[in-house]
Amino acid sequence: MDTRIVEFVSALRSRGVRVSLAESADSLRAIEAVGVLDRQLFKHALKATLIKEPADVPTFEQLFPMFFSGEGAPLQTPQGLSEEQKEQLQNALDALKQALQELMKMLANGEQPSKEQLDQYARQAGVSSQMRSYRMNPQTQRWLTERMLREMGLTPEQIKDAIEALMKQLKMQGMDGQGRQEVRETIEQNAEGMREQASRYIGQSMLQQPDDNPHGRRIDDLMNRPLSSLTDAETDELRNHVRRLVARLRSRAALRMRHAKQGDFDVKATIRFNQRYGGVPIELKHKRHHLKPKLTVIVDISTSMRPIAEFMLRMVYEMQDQVSKARSFAFIDDIHDISITFVEHRPEEAVPIVLHELPPGHYNTDLGASLKTFVQDYLDTVDRRTTVIFVGDGRNNYNDPRLDLVSTVKGRARRIVWMTPEPSYMWGQGDSDMVAYAPLCDAVHQVATLQQLADAIDDLFQRR
């Protein structure tokens, strides 16, 4: 059983589940404790010791039956045959054609094929090399099993023909109808059992192959892919990843705040605290830093910017507890306050709503005009604690960039950060005004991938 568990662990690893040596040792100890008799408990014990992420549970559930489904019903020998009938059966088997003989002997005598025999069949069927080159999935498993069964002569049609041949021989040997029926049923059952065994053999062999694309690497890969080139499925996967990413960013931001140098000496707190020592100042108290930036996010949601805008807004809103106040504005040709939508709805709903309300037009992006409205109506959202984030590619369709208005905003804000999906060599080409905007910003981040976006947001929460 121990080797079986070790094999199971290596199959889990090959599917991208991280199992340490200590954990696999734990699983053996756990099995010692619960025993192997109750299959359900056995399973729970393995699960508790080996699987530490809810995301890995499906893999576990999929693999478990392949390794521990029991050996299936053991192969039977025909019951209730007289000595004479047994001899007749052996004679009939000997009389069969060479090709059928080996298999039918095994089936009729209830012999399990050994691992070596299965290996040999697999080689003959030409599936051993394929088991190594294909990734595990139910379809390929079925396909390869089918080929292996054909090689073994175990497909239902083949078995039917073989049984008929045997029956003919048995009749010639003079076995009565009842005996023949008994032999037929046993062989059919055994053939079923052997088919299952072959299928399991294929499944297990495939799992021994290391998976070249485990989940962890896949996410890293997605993190570094340009957001605009993702498929819908990949976008969904990334969205799910955003939560975990945000959690990590959040605890980093919190840690950084605590580790930051302590603030000024706090006279009041010190006196209050040291009352308990009779006023002797044994412990000094310092003011704590509260780094809760106020954010004003101004997002370009024209077509080219949408993927980034969505992830950007999501991340900012997931990090609400690190932000004391966030206002968001979206613009294409004029500015719109989208904060209310975000307060009323959750980010995953709010983003589609905003995108729906502001359909992209053709070449109508105008940051200059949008800024004018912003300065007129919403300038009060910016004060000296506010970080203003522009998310956009700075492509203005040759409209006036209104650099003077950006300066006005800069004069009031703590920082201006610009996030653009374009690399710096593309700034200034065509209708891009990035070259003009960049010097007015305290930081310009290129965010084409989620990783870059995460780094940029992480940077927002750094003290400076």
Place this chain on the structure above:
Amino acid sequence: MEHMYKKVSDITDALAGQQYIATDEISTAIFLGEKMGKPILAEGPAGVGKTELAKAWAGATGRELIRLQCYEGLDESKALYEWEYSKQMLYTQLLRDKISQLMSAAGTLTEAADKLASEENVFFSMRFLLPRPLLRALMSEKPVVLLIDEIDRADAEFEAFLLEILSDFQVSVPELGTIKAKSQPLVVLTSNNTRELSEALKRRALYLYIDYPTQESELNIVRLRVPELAPAVARQVVEVVQRLRGLDLKKSPSVAETVDWAKALVAINAKHLDEKTLNDTLTVILKHESDIQRARRALSSGKNARDVGQRS
């Protein structure tokens, strides 16, 4: 005490005695935790009974439950031990005469200092140590159940520090030396998964994911906890809650809230769960205005339609 539980089913029974309905998975985890002396890390949505599990197990075994509630900024002095400065001060004040008497025999300043130093350990002894939950769990004569609640709220550093204790069950206090556990506690860590826990912690613990109960077992819980509620209402209550969990809500109703709701219905003496009662008491299980709105819409349109549980 350990030998009382030879089988996993014994544990299910013992927990049932504490009005806790445990699945096989839960009982297996507890069983292994006891047998292997490993901490159990219970994860899952809020309010599915992770904390309750530790309480029930403490109740079932008759052990003391020591609880450490984690929060951001929790540190060693709050979790492990603290020197009681004020008590030390008080003793110094009161013993001043005795001290000066001792010191008076000393001829030189050096002698006096040496003398004082030799008495130092009076002030750094167990007498002045204020044990916090972790140290209390280690020093307890009898085995205890140590509940470390919402570990995901504590910082990563605290987690690392906790690892040290959970692997050796000993701590070192610089002034006193190493304190080793007199009896190994059963440790239950809970997490709501607001933050990724470190690999190292997960490696050391047995992992238990507790999800919302199935309709049937939730009904069992309601019956067990609120036996006064009419069976028909109990079924309706559980059905509504299960349907609400299928909706996309800000905060799905927890098992504890289901029980609260059942109790509330008993209190207002509801004979059946009609639309008015439902509307009036929905606030017991839903805590966000937008959730309540959404649930009302879904439930009223779902009176005879089937679209509850599906997102529009």
